[in-house]
Amino acid sequence: MSQKQAEAKAPDSTRRSQRSRRAIYAAALALVAENGYQRTTIEGIAARAGVGKQTIYRWWSSKADVLLEAFLDLAEQTAQAAGGQSDxxxxxxxxxxDLKFVLRATVDELLDPxxxxxxRALAAEGVVDERLGREFVAALLEPQLQLYVERLRGAQQTGQLRGDVDPRIALELFxxxxxxxxxxxxxxxxxxxAETLVDYALYGLVPR
Structure with missing residues (x-):
């Protein structure tokens, strides 16, 4: 057998690992949706994904870590499928x-099962698990909030927003x-x- 034939028959460990990861992501998201976070277990994820429990523990230390990575991957895949970019x-x-457009999209995402x-599972668990909470905010929430900050700063430069407004506080209004x-x-x-929140935040509540 030639070297090229041997390489062709050799298993692609990278591809196999990627398939396993995808299966684990799908299993974790499905089980949380079906059973809730508390009733979801590493054993259950492994069984649904068709992998050994030790495979999961080799890559992640807890089901929370599995779910966080699975959710971040879902968000990225959804953005790519829509032809958009999350950044x-x-x-x-x-x-x-622009704000209304983004908030409408956010509503659609939050209403997607x-x-x-x-x-919800990650937000709730992040309250009691401080490490997970920090990772959830850093990996998922903070990058999105920073996009708001940058857009609001751009609006300040063009005179659409008062220059003395703190963009980080302003974004919290909606x-x-x-x-x-x-x-x-x-x-x-x-x-x-969502659109009403933008109107109230930008134009205030008192007569002009």
């Missing part, structure tokens, strides 16, 4: 329109209420609600 923020020159269950309504089910999560 960009629209800048049409109309700040209100594929995102809802794992996001992002935080949206997150609270989603987490606590205090009301319907709709495009109209």
């Amino acid at each position: 960009t923020f629209p800048d049409t020159g109309d700040l209100a329109a 594929a995102f809802d269950a794992p996001t 992002v935080s209420p949206l997150a609270q309504r989603w987490l606590q089910h205090t009301g319907p999560l709709t495009h109209a609600y």
